[in-house]
Amino acid sequence: MTNAAIQALICDCDGVLIDSEAVAAAVLVRELEARWPGATVAPVLMPLLGQRIERVLGGTSEALGRSLAAADVDAIRAVAEREAAEAPLFPGVVEALDAIALPKACASNSYTAVVRRVLERTGLARFFGERIYCADIVAKPKPAPDVYLAAAHGIGVVPQACIVVEDSVTGVSAARAAGMTVLGFIGGAHVGGEAHALELREVGAQAIFDDMRMLPALVADWMRKTEARAL
Known part of the structure; x- marks a missing residue:
């Protein structure tokens, strides 16, 4: 009622x-750029903050024409959540x-x-x-x-x-x-x-x-x- x-x-x-959002964003950019040498990730990723991490990663991947395995998505999310939770x-x-x-x-x-x-x-x-x-x-x-x-x-x-x-x-x-x-x-x-x-x-x-x-x-x-x- x-x-x-x-x-x-x-x-x-x-x-x-x-x-925590800046912490999470820094982790996501770091992890993606390590997997995608030469990619400029931050300008694409930052406007997506506020969505679920999986959606941020998916949207960034699509915009840059890159791909991520499901295991990579899980690993990146785990690191981002762990570090951001300490903000x-x-x-x-x-x-x-x-x-x-x-x-x-x-x-x-x-x-x-x-x-x-x-x-x-x-x-x-x-x-x-x-x-x-x-x-x-x-x-x-x-x-x-x-x-x-x-x-x-x-x-x-x-x-x-x-x-x-x-x-x-x-x-x-x-x-x-x-x-x-x-x-x-x-x-x-x-x-x-x-x-x-x-x-x-x-x-x-x-x-x-x-x-x-x-x-x-x-x-x-x-x-x-x-x-x-x-x-």
Whole structure:
């Protein structure tokens, strides 16, 4: 049963809670260039970040006219996930989550086991509990809305009562497809400044910010506006 009176915060993990996307991207580029001598991988790969690693690898392979064996895909993904999972928290994220008195969930395109390890290692598990919704438990990964709809259902709220923090075009597209308000975070080492901010706005991010210490005020403003419209 959903409760239209309750509001909720849903966060992506990589690139939102931990500064991991640049780490993962560096691994993917390194591993692909080792397998494809002479290939210039980064300009093709970087715009694909936010999708499942398998899709990033597949899209890069297709664009460059190269191929990867299934064993290579598995090996590269394992290395990227292992190194990215050790990335640091964004400054201010703990304080921001502490300051926002809403039910919280984490919705990621990664695997549930990986996200659980990250949340436990960083101490963020206390904010999310069992409310972790990843691409391996739904029919379709982002940019499909499935993980976000699963998160809303798990919290017990309607999608329109959820505000999402995302860092990628893929993620913003997924949350908007679910009918949720989205804040675009551009504080990660992988983000390309104003061009990336424009891309997030174009796919539906309501506001853009680059410092997690700004998040409580942005959420509070959304709550006030949502409550005012309900009167």
